[in-house]
Amino acid sequence: xxxxxxxxxxxxxxxxxxxxxxxxxxxxxxxxxxxxxxxxxxxxxxxxxxxxxxxxxxxxxxxxxxxxxxxxxxxxxxxxxxxxxxxxxxxxxxxxxxxxxxxxxxxxxxxxxxxxxxxxxxxxxxxxxxxxxxxxxxxxxxxxxxxxxxxxxxxxxxxxxxxxxxxxxxxxxxxxxxxxxxxxxxxxxxxxxxxxxxxxxxxxxxxxxxxxxxxxxxxxxxxxxxxxxxxxxxxxxxxxxxxxxxxxxxxxxxxxxxxxxxxxxxxxxxxxxxxxxxxxxxxxxxxxxxxxxxxxxxxxxxxxxxxxxxxxxxxxxxxxxxxxxxxxxxxxxxxxxxxxxxxxxxxxxxxxxxxxxxxxxxxxxxxxxxxxxxxxxxxxxxxxxxxxxxxxxxxxxxxxxxxxxxxxxxxxxxxxxxxxxxxxxxxxxxxxxxxxxxxxxxxxxxxxxxxxxxxxxxxxxxxxxxxxxxxxxxxxxxxxxxxxxxxxxxxxxxxxxxxxxxxxxxxxxxxxxxxxxxxxxxxxxxxxxxxxxxxxxxxxxxxxxxxxxxxxxxxxxxxxxxxxxxxxxxxxxxxxxxxxxxxx
Numbered sequence: 001x002x003x004x005x006x007x008x009x010x011x012x013x014x015x016x017x018x019x020x021x022x023x024x025x026x027x028x029x030x031x032x033x034x035x036x037x038x039x040x041x042x043x044x045x046x047x048x049x050x051x052x053x054x055x056x057x058x059x060x061x062x063x064x065x066x067x068x069x070x071x072x073x074x075x076x077x078x079x080x081x082x083x084x085x086x087x088x089x090x091x092x093x094x095x096x097x098x099x100x101x102x103x104x105x106x107x108x109x110x111x112x113x114x115x116x117x118x119x120x121x122x123x124x125x126x127x128x129x130x131x132x133x134x135x136x137x138x139x140x141x142x143x144x145x146x147x148x149x150x151x152x153x154x155x156x157x158x159x160x161x162x163x164x165x166x167x168x169x170x171x172x173x174x175x176x177x178x179x180x181x182x183x184x185x186x187x188x189x190x191x192x193x194x195x196x197x198x199x200x201x202x203x204x205x206x207x208x209x210x211x212x213x214x215x216x217x218x219x220x221x222x223x224x225x226x227x228x229x230x231x232x233x234x235x236x237x238x239x240x241x242x243x244x245x246x247x248x249x250x251x252x253x254x255x256x257x258x259x260x261x262x263x264x265x266x267x268x269x270x271x272x273x274x275x276x277x278x279x280x281x282x283x284x285x286x287x288x289x290x291x292x293x294x295x296x297x298x299x300x301x302x303x304x305x306x307x308x309x310x311x312x313x314x315x316x317x318x319x320x321x322x323x324x325x326x327x328x329x330x331x332x333x334x335x336x337x338x339x340x341x342x343x344x345x346x347x348x349x350x351x352x353x354x355x356x357x358x359x360x361x362x363x364x365x366x367x368x369x370x371x372x373x374x375x376x377x378x379x380x381x382x383x384x385x386x387x388x389x390x391x392x393x394x395x396x397x398x399x400x401x402x403x404x405x406x407x408x409x410x411x412x413x414x415x416x417x418x419x420x421x422x423x424x425x426x427x428x429x430x431x432x433x434x435x436x437x438x439x440x441x442x443x444x445x446x447x448x449x450x451x452x453x454x455x456x457x458x459x460x461x462x463x464x465x466x467x468x469x470x471x472x473x474x475x476x477x478x479x480x481x482x483x484x485x486x487x488x489x490x491x492x493x494x495x496x497x498x499x500x501x502x503x504x505x506x507x508x509x510x511x512x513x514x515x516x517x518x519x520x521x522x523x524x525x526x527x528x529x530x531x532x533x534x535x536x537x538x539x540x541x542x543x544x545x546x547x548x549x550x551x552x553x554x555x556x557x558x559x560x561x562x563x564x565x566x567x568x569x570x571x572x573x574x575x576x577x578x579x580x581x582x583x584x
Contacts, residue, residue, distance in 0.1 A: 118360075124367075133353065143340060151235050194503065201319045204321075253293065259309065268285075286315075289319040322348070328566070334564075349540060358488055365466075379430075398446075401519065410497065431462070433462065443464075492512065501521050538578065568580055
């Protein structure tokens with residue numbers, strides 16, 4: 001798939017999708033219901049072994065609780081004890097961390113009490129993760145609850161929101177007059193490009209909104225309501241119809257109201273004390289931070305500019321990147337960021353798991369595929385293939401994938417055709433490989449390799465690809481739904497190999513709490529093969545592809561990868577910025 005919250009889930013049953021072969025297709029079953037094969041192996045395990053299993057376990061382990069979810073919805077049966085295990089239909093046992101099964105609130109990251117039926121994934125996702133993820137800080141948990149209250153107090157449908165919209169429509173607002181914390185201020189995030197970009201942009205906007213006490217409103221374009229559940233209890237994050245800035249989605253680097261242009265044209269001045277007088281401030285400012293942004297646009301990451309922006313009631317932000325590392329350069333934000341994220345390599349991990357929950361239709365795609373093809377494997381390996389250049393079917397890239405996965409012991413080597421692994425090498429273990437790509441060629445080649453050749457370790461390797469759309473279709477409903485499902489499936493793997501530069505991979509690794517092995521993109525189609533073929537990334541954080549190159553304190557160009565110790569350059573995009581763990 002290419003790179004790239006819904007309101008309540010649909011109440012009518014979703015249309016059954018056409019059943020495809022086990023070579024990697026979405027199983028046919030209604031949303032949220034386990035496939036027939038999964039049902040059979042659960043029933044078989046119950047009929048054939050439950051009495052023996054219970055008797056044996058009572059004798060050898062401490063007391064435990066058996067959790068059988070009668071509601072179905074694709075949730076596997078889970079044994080909860082000091083050692084949490086899942087007994088599959090073939091009798092094998094898979095150990096899970098106990099927290100992954102018990103803590104559906106993710107350490108307090110999620111608010112309790114929401115209707116699970118409207119968004120199954122919100123509280124069920126922990127049941128599918130072997131990696132329980134990092135714990136959020138108490139300060140982050142507290143900040144999220146306060147921000148949820150702000151969204152309810154000032155969001156759509158409130159008197160405060162109606163008043164703010166009317167003032168924007170009249171154009172008479174000259175900025176916040178009373179103390180900013182006493183007013184409702186807003187940040188509108190424009191949704192565009194692929195789903196990976198949209199997710200990273202919304203997460204970035206949300207962090208900025210939390211830091212500056214603004215209500216986040218997401219542009220509903222590109223099926224944002226059909227892909228994601230509402231993240232904030234009791235309100236919506238979607239910008240309602242009738243927004244006065246009717247052409248806001250067409251704002252660009254040339255828009256007169258962009259912050260960069262207003263600074264360049266001295267509509268806004270930052271050299272007159274802590275902030276410009278409110279009477280001189282516009283009713284709104286457009287924050288242009290995509291790949292075409294200018295030096296003046298990137299003054300957004302300077303403290304004096306943030307002081308001026310703070311009093312503007314409405315901001316509209318366009319970015320196609322993960323701007324969070326840039327926010328860590330703003331000295332006025334650093335103390336708060338340190339308290340929110342004492343582990344500085346977990347920002348998107350926490351924000352992503354808080355904000356982005358697949359709607360019930362997409363969650364059905366995830367759980368059906370997981371149950372049919374991934375659930376019974378001892379290890380799951382994700383391979384995300386992003387094809388760049390003019391050779392969509394590249395033997396060089398295929399060799400890079402196989403060399404990487406075998407060199408790093410993620411997948412076993414194979415022996416010559418006709419060869420058989422020795423009895424000593426045969427192991428009763430299995431690996432499921434999940435390949436995501438716009439093309440099916442890579443999946444077919446990897447699958448054929450493990451079908452036609454025995455593995456040197458004797459491991460059984462199955463290879464799966466949910467879909468292959470051939471090319472990216474921006475804004476296409478079915479395409480984006482499958483892309484989001486595949487990102488989520490990648491995040492459920494145990495080890496992950498990604499393509500450099502790809503926001504698709506960035507989102508998967510962050511949601512899963514996985515530090516990936518990254519295959520670097522060659523300089524061009526004729527460049528030599530990458531050596532090494534892949535490299536373990538320095539953190540699971542996404543890369544900011546279009547950062548500022550300006551030292552706000554010295555008022556000159558600078559290497560911003562050397563200003564803050566935990567903001568460094570990315571391995572895959574050398575000029576990009578990436579958060580790493582503090583002290584490393």
